[in-house]
Amino acid sequence: MRDWLRHHSDVKTIRVAAVDLNGQARGKRIPVRFADKLVKEGTRFPFSVMNLDIWGEDIENSPLVFDSGDADGVLKPTGRGFLPMPWLEAPTALLPIWMFHDNGTPYAGDPRHALADVVRKFHARGLYPVCATELEFYLIDDSGREFRVPPSPRSGKRRPGADTLALRALDAFDRFFTDLYDACEAMDIDADTAISEAGPGQFEVNLLHSNDVLKIADDTWLFKMLVRGLARKHGFAASFMAKPYEDWPGNGMHMHFSITDEDGVNQFGDGTHGGSPLLHNAVAGCLKAMAGTTLLLAPHANSYDRLVPEAHAPSGIAWAYENRTAALRIPSGSLKARRIEHRVAGGDINPYLMMAGVLGAALIGIEDELTPPPPITGNAYQLDLPQMPTTWQDALDAFENSPDMKRIFAPLLIDNLVRTKRQEIHYMAELSPEEILDLYIDTV
Known part of the structure; x- marks a missing residue:
């Protein structure tokens, strides 16, 4: 150093x-x-x-x-x-x-230690998680009374509509993204692909997978700090807030993970389309703990505006192969590279707590040899599925009372987080919607 x-x-x-x-x-x-x-x-x-x-x-x-x-x-x-x-x-x-x-x-109240504890439990079983994250964020002009897309530094024009996977949307903010990738390299953040997303001024950047889980969590935390700070340097805001615009998709933070043995061989793949029993165990653990982990996946008042049907965010507790309407998606591709994509979290998460909750739930599924329900097909929003908590208070209650969370987190951390969220729920009720957006744009 x-x-x-x-x-x-x-x-x-x-x-x-x-x-x-x-x-x-x-x-x-x-x-x-x-x-x-x-x-x-x-x-x-x-x-x-x-x-x-x-x-x-x-x-x-x-x-x-x-x-x-x-x-x-x-x-x-x-x-x-x-x-x-x-x-x-x-x-x-x-x-x-x-x-x-x-x-x-x-x-025990430090969230980075919480994730380190989960990783140690995997390693004690000879298992090694490999993780990657995908982060969505909006570039926002917040200088007026309402949020809107910033003018392009190149053209001076605002493009208020969505432009999914559009090179011109990326090119409009090329100077910002060039500086962002240079900064990621300087900070040893393994940033990969950038795309434009379904909202005006919305983008996604993928961080490369690694078997160093703490580094991936560090990268995710540092990346959020970097994007927000660099955007301000360029004259606008960047926000990972779960739902900055009522009429546009929210910001997700998808987490991909697989599990290898000591030799680096993926234990989720067994040469079949269905995947290995260990994959099914991990899926079952994540589904079983979904209600309890919702507070970690959606930790703020604004988070629950995103978790609604037909809004590009899962609301039902289900898994599927190659289906983005499910909470857990098993992507297509090489059968040897089988992995789980956990699609519930918003961009406003604490990555250490979110990753500890997801990996800890998967480990419970492995330890208890749980079996998941059959994978769904079709549109998950139109199926009769068990639902995640739909309010902040319900998620807090589910987290506090979850036996799974008590297996994953230290009692001190659970008590601290519950006290914190109770206080926030109480005082957030005094704020207007505009004040809530102003609070979250620079914090989450």
Whole structure:
């Protein structure tokens, strides 16, 4: 890490950042002359900072605040930094960190540790998840009273309609995407294909698959931070909000995963169209835990505007082969490359909690040797299927009472997240729809 700073002598300040339960970056600005001390000793801030609400406020009556004296944890580098922050004017280094107790044990309320715990459980069984993410976002002009597509920096014109898989939509913002891919390379984010999507100013970027699950989660978190920051540098906003426009599709965050053995052989493929028993076990686990994981897949008030029938987002709990109306899709292609595409999550998720919930549910299916119902065919919206929770409160109740979530997450994390979402539900009821959009455009 110190070598990176030596090769970037123009960097004068460091941002240290940990991810809280809402996926927000919490941290400090530190002069670069303290880098050696920072790498060796870490830094400190209160445990309570890891579960602030979406406004950045303490959780009322949380035992982490006054009851415990608002005690500090120690935060150490994750091994992912230093990284450049290309959206800032001054050369700056980002050092991702995660939280521990003073005795060196991981803090159970840290979402990155939650994902690491799930990955360790897979590895203990000789299984290795391979994951990739697809992130949808809107470029938005939010300078007026209503959101609208920004004018193209090339032509100065606004194209208010959808333009799916259109090169001209990408070309209209070519300077932004060129800077974005250059920044991804500099930050070691494995960005692959970019396409225009079904909404005005909506795009999707795929991040390449890897068997380093924590890196994929890091990439997803850092990518969201990068896109939002770089868009502002270009004079407009970028948002992963689940549903910024009432009349246009929302932003999804599809997660693809397979599972290999120690030799890298995909355990979901068995040479048949149907896939292996392990694939079916994982599908069954994800379906069984779907109601409990909904809060992780749709964590905010705006999330539930996206999860409605006929809106390019799943609403029924089902799986299928090569069918984008199902919650779980088994894509076509090489039988040796069988994988699951989990299509429920919105772009507003915390990637560490979402991936821990999905992979943890799949592992439950494997451990319990669960069998899924038959795959569906046709339009899932028109079938009589069990439904996911349709309100934020229902999702919170399902998460809190789910036996599966208690198998995946530490009791402390569950309690912290439940307290956080209860507080947000209470105060969000006081806001107008416009105020909710203004809150979420720069946070999620």
